[in-house]
Amino acid sequence: MEKVFIVGAGLMGSGIAQACAQSGIEAILSDVSQEVIDRGLERIAWSVGKFVDKGKLNEPKETILSRIKSCPGFSMAVEADLAIEAVFENLDVKLDVFRKLDEACGSDALLASNTSAIPITELGGVTRRPEKVIGLHFFSPVPMMQAVEVVRGVGTSEESMLKGVAFVRKLGKEPVRVESDMAGFLLNRINLVSYVEAIGLVAQGMGTMEDIDKGVRLAFGRKMGPFETGDMVGLDVSLGALTAIYEDSKDMRFYPPVLLRRKVKAGQLGRKTGRGWYEYNDDGTKKGA
Numbered sequence: 001m002e003k004v005f006i007v008g009a010g011l012m013g014s015g016i017a018q019a020c021a022q023s024g025i026e027a028i029l030s031d032v033s034q035e036v037i038d039r040g041l042e043r044i045a046w047s048v049g050k051f052v053d054k055g056k057l058n059e060p061k062e063t064i065l066s067r068i069k070s071c072p073g074f075s076m077a078v079e080a081d082l083a084i085e086a087v088f089e090n091l092d093v094k095l096d097v098f099r100k101l102d103e104a105c106g107s108d109a110l111l112a113s114n115t116s117a118i119p120i121t122e123l124g125g126v127t128r129r130p131e132k133v134i135g136l137h138f139f140s141p142v143p144m145m146q147a148v149e150v151v152r153g154v155g156t157s158e159e160s161m162l163k164g165v166a167f168v169r170k171l172g173k174e175p176v177r178v179e180s181d182m183a184g185f186l187l188n189r190i191n192l193v194s195y196v197e198a199i200g201l202v203a204q205g206m207g208t209m210e211d212i213d214k215g216v217r218l219a220f221g222r223k224m225g226p227f228e229t230g231d232m233v234g235l236d237v238s239l240g241a242l243t244a245i246y247e248d249s250k251d252m253r254f255y256p257p258v259l260l261r262r263k264v265k266a267g268q269l270g271r272k273t274g275r276g277w278y279e280y281n282d283d284g285t286k287k288g289a
């Protein structure tokens with residue numbers, strides 16, 4: 001994979017472009033407008049600067065950033081060996097993007113989705129190349145997180161899975177193969193069950209968010225507890241993932257808790273809105289921390 005076309009310059013798409021550029025891979029970042037792309041590019045420049053300041057990269061910031069080109073729409077997709085979709089978690093939006101990618105990309109190009117819960121098979125189904133459609137499920141923040149799920153749709157070939165695995169390794173990350181196209185894949189299913197349980201325990205008055213987050217950090221060696229992670233990911237994103245897994249499986253363990261649904265209705269979406277489970281200052285730090 002020499003050149004990667006990324007659709008969606010939001011949190012995940014810009015993180016994926018950065019991970020590519022830091023690994024010597026050229027990235028083309030696309031979104032609905034240059035203005036949105038520019039916001040993504042600013043985020044990337046800030047983050048690469050932090051890595052360079054900490055001495056974690058061997059190249060100057062400018063060299064890394066020069067590997068990222070950008071253009072709204074799909075006109076540059078033809079140059080890519082791999083296209084990664086990272087647009088809103090909405091089936092119709094993603095199906096439209098996959099139809100356009102299938103038209104715009106070369107016939108050998110692999111198409112991937114960063115979806116958290118939408119079936120890869122459904123996305124592959126609107127293309128003429130379902131065997132070349134995989135899931136590449138990155139975790140946030142992409143430049144820091146080492147695991148990437150490589151997901152097989154019903155029509156995905158083993159050759160495409162192996163290309164996905166090789167790409168993840170080229171990024172310096174570790175692939176986790178998911179052999180069956182079940183909503184939530186492997187890691188989100190495990191994580192979301194404990195998120196639902198944590199919300200239920202707080203709703204029942206069994207403990208506080210603060211204590212649960214602290215306990216999970218200290219007892220299980222995690223960097224963040226479930227509410228801290230929930231605020232970083234976005235309460236709307238988790239609600240979308242839970243809803244999709246529940247719809248797919250009808251498994252009550254994934255039924256979205258009422259407290260989560262109400263908070264999303266109230267616009268308390270986490271760090272990005274300044275308030276979710278916790279409240280945040282303008283610079284993203286937790287209030288009272």
Ligand SMILES: NC(=O)c1ccc[n+]([C@@H]2O[C@H](COP(=O)([O-])OP(=O)(O)OC[C@H]3O[C@@H](n4cnc5c(N)ncnc54)[C@H](O)[C@@H]3O)[C@@H](O)[C@H]2O)c1
Pocket residue numbers: 007008009010011012013030031032036086087088089090093097114115116117137138139140232233234237
């Ligand atoms: N946020 C997370 O922690 C996380 C983790 C893993 C996977 N994901 C998945 O990654 C995807 C993107 O999530 P995000 O958090 O980056 O969202 P985001 O809202 O930050 O970014 C989405 C971007 O997609 C763009 N977009 C929407 N429709 C488009 C279209 N038709 N063409 C081009 N661009 C379009 C938007 O303008 C926006 O910039 C979702 O499927 C989400 O489920 C998110």
